Amino acid sequence: MEKSGLDFYDDEAVFTNYTEHRQRLDTPNDTLEKPVMMDLIGIITDKRILDLGCGDAAIGREFLDRGAASYVGLEGSHKMAALALQTLAGTSGQVIRQEIETWTYPPAAFDLVIARLSLHYVADLKRVFSNVRQTLDRQGQFVFSVEHPVITSCDRGWKAGTLRQDWVVDDYFKTGLRVTNWLGAYVKKYHRTIEEYFYLLQEAGLRIKDLREARPQLQHFHDIQTYERRKRIPLFLILAANKGK
Numbered sequence: 001m002e003k004s005g006l007d008f009y010d011d012e013a014v015f016t017n018y019t020e021h022r023q024r025l026d027t028p029n030d031t032l033e034k035p036v037m038m039d040l041i042g043i044i045t046d047k048r049i050l051d052l053g054c055g056d057a058a059i060g061r062e063f064l065d066r067g068a069a070s071y072v073g074l075e076g077s078h079k080m081a082a083l084a085l086q087t088l089a090g091t092s093g094q095v096i097r098q099e100i101e102t103w104t105y106p107p108a109a110f111d112l113v114i115a116r117l118s119l120h121y122v123a124d125l126k127r128v129f130s131n132v133r134q135t136l137d138r139q140g141q142f143v144f145s146v147e148h149p150v151i152t153s154c155d156r157g158w159k160a161g162t163l164r165q166d167w168v169v170d171d172y173f174k175t176g177l178r179v180t181n182w183l184g185a186y187v188k189k190y191h192r193t194i195e196e197y198f199y200l201l202q203e204a205g206l207r208i209k210d211l212r213e214a215r216p217q218l219q220h221f222h223d224i225q226t227y228e229r230r231k232r233i234p235l236f237l238i239l240a241a242n243k244g245k
């Protein structure tokens with residue numbers, strides 16, 4: 001039985017597998033996604049930050065240590081929210097256990113909203129983007145990463161638990177629900193094309209400032225073979241937008 005994004009991370013086996021997976025050397029999150037996010041986010045000093053689907057909130061702790069004014073992590077999974085609370089213990093960081101889709105976003109309350117690899121679990125992004133726009137203060141910035149559309153389009157050719165050797169891109173323009181077996185369970189994700197992300201942002205009144213595909217950069221890798229492998233296909237799509245007028 002397939003699970004929604006947050007129920008998936010509350011599954012005992014998935015939670016253990018995921019936390020172990022994130023500790024590995026040269027995970028794509030560390031080598032590809034985070035460097036681009038940090039580059040696009042830029043200076044965080046004195047910023048009020050909201051993180052949608054914050055997971056363990058490790059980035060929140062890092063932001064606060066580096067001088068962010070505040071950090072709020074929104075997280076739907078009970079297990080992840082508990083882990084995030086542990087990570088932020090002794091800091092001013094806050095964790096709210098709530099779904100990205102249903103939280104009441106306070107108006108003009110944040111300078112930076114981020115969402116790292118959580119929005120491909122959300123069915124109605126139009127509403128979320130409009131909420132993000134309203135919760136950003138003037139000059140506010142929105143930076144988010146999702147699994148790259150060439151990855152979400154189709155998981156044929158991928159046997160869970162094995163190193164993928166070939167990638168199949170198929171049904172690219174059939175957007176919507178996908179069910180994938182990952183980390184020991186079936187999870188629901190939503191496939192969107194690059195242009196769909198672009199127009200959803202634009203329609204929500206968010207002005208796109210940058211788009212990246214997390215091209216591998218050697219300096220972030222310990223293992224040269226992993227670096228070479230990551231040149232084969234993009235894993236992440238990362239977009240930065242501003243609150244338009």
Ligand SMILES: C[S@@+](CC[C@H](N)C(=O)[O-])C[C@H]1O[C@@H](n2cnc3c(N)ncnc32)[C@H](O)[C@@H]1O
Nearest residue numbers: 005006009053054055076077099100116118121
């Ligand atoms: C791949 S993890 C990424 C966690 C963190 N952002 C990071 O990059 O380390 C995705 C996270 O999004 C959360 N999530 C998924 N769907 C959600 C939803 N609808 N509302 C709130 N959180 C959600 C999951 O529980 C999980 O913690």
